[in-house]
Amino acid sequence: MPNILVVEDSPTMRQLISFAMKRIPNSHVIEATDGVDALKKMSADTVDLILCDINMPVMDGLKLVSLVRGNPVYKDIPIIIITTEGAEEDKKRALAIGANAYLPKPIQTQELIKLVTTYLTALKK
Amino acid sequence: MDKETGVSNKADEFFQMFRRGEEFTKDLLKENEKLRYRIAELEESVERSGDEARTKLYEERIALFEEEIASLREKFAQVEEENKDFASKYIEVEEENNNLANLYVASYQLHSTLDFSEVLRIVLEIVINLIGAEKFTILLIDDKTNELVPVASEGITTTDAPRVKIGQGRVGTVAKKGDSYFSENLEHTGKIDMLEPIVCIPLKIKEHVIGVISIYSLLMQKAGFSNMDYELFNLLAGHAATAIFSSKLYTQSERKLTTIQSFLDLLKEKPKK
Structure with missing residues (x-):
């Protein structure tokens, strides 16, 4: 059962993403409100994939991505950024830090489900 | 032979x-x-x-x-x-x-809360994350002054957003007539006219308008509106209006209750001799 960590400070967006993830068979969603909360949840549970916002209080998404990539235990976890920042340079920066994919808001649920399924399928192989 | x-x-x-x-x-x-x-x-x-x-x-x-x-x-x-x-x-x-x-x-x-400021925050979240608006304000009608007063905003300081008379300009007209306005030109120009939004949605409880959501620009990746966006606008027009109105009433009644309770406590106190 893949564990998907949704890191998002907006409760509406968090619920929306979690709702979409429930449609992926056998998946389990763990929710975190910011980067620090995400790291706490990661130490308590196995995480297979991270969906992460950029602009968050306490610790933003980019900092979280760099910390995850710098940790040998977590470094291979796929990270998908979901953000309102739609500029090409923001995307390049996030991918350079180590994010696997970048989805600007407002997201298309089908696109998100497809992307997550692709990464989870690749993990199985 | x-x-x-x-x-x-x-x-x-x-x-x-x-x-x-x-x-x-x-x-x-x-x-x-x-x-x-x-x-x-x-x-x-x-x-x-x-x-x-x-x-x-x-x-x-x-x-x-x-x-x-x-x-x-x-x-x-x-x-x-x-x-x-x-x-x-x-x-x-x-x-x-x-x-x-x-x-x-x-x-x-x-409808998950009766806290007025939290309801406003949720409306902001929906407009940012689900519709993809960059700069917008939520204005509510002040019955005493008959004006639209900015109560929350994104990308604009609420104090910078002007009060608008009912019937004045695009925003005032939407509040007066109760019909949504969608501009045909959604180009990202970078310039904002506070009286000329690209989208203006009335917040209505049945036919009674209590305010408007005025959108001035969209996120750069948002090129136009989908059917889903119009559904969301409809939802906001009705549900957001109800949620804002009921939470406002609840917050006001809570405040009044606290005042009355304090007053009663004062009355209950024994007079000092």
Whole structure:
């Protein structure tokens, strides 16, 4: 059962993403409100994939991505950024830090489900 | 002499008989040869006629198979067409499902609290994350002054947003008439006119307008509005209005209750002698 960590400070967006993830068979969603909360949840549970916002209080998404990539235990976890920042340079920066994919808001649920399924399928192989 | 002649006659007779026997044998052999040839001919003809019958049978079968293949091809094409139909219907249903999920989450969040400021925050979140607006304000009607007063905003400081008289400009007209406004030009110009939003949605409880959501610019990646966006605008017009109105009333009544309670506590206190 893949564990998907949704890191998002907006409760509406968090619920929306979690709702979409429930449609992926056998998946389990763990929710975190910011980067620090995400790291706490990661130490308590196995995480297979991270969906992460950029602009968050306490610790933003980019900092979280760099910390995850710098940790040998977590470094291979796929990270998908979901953000309102739609500029090409923001995307390049996030991918350079180590994010696997970048989805600007407002997201298309089908696109998100497809992307997550692709990464989870690749993990199985 | 007679004896010799008799022997010679008998020899001749025997010789003649032998020759006749020889000729007869030859005739028999010829006849036999002819018969063999005839048998071979007949056998060949029987065989040929069998082949022809078989060929005819095979040809009939081939024709039947070809008919079957053609019919199967036709059925396959039909099924393929049906499959395409189902696939496109599936995509439509999926999209509708996702849209309903978005609407469900939005309305669930809107009615999840009675805290006025939290309801405003949820409306902001919906407009940013689900619609993709960059700069916008939420204005509520102040019944005392008959003005639209900015109560929350994104990308603009609330204090910078002007108060708008009911009926004044685009925003005031939307508040007065209760009809949504959508600009045809959604280009990202970078310039903002606070009285000329690109979208203005009235917040209505039935036909009573309590305020408006005024959008001035969209996120750079948002090129235009989808059907889902219009559904969300409709949802906001009704549900956000109800949620804002009820939370405002609740917050006011809570405040009044606290005041009354304090007043009662004061009255209950024993007068100092």
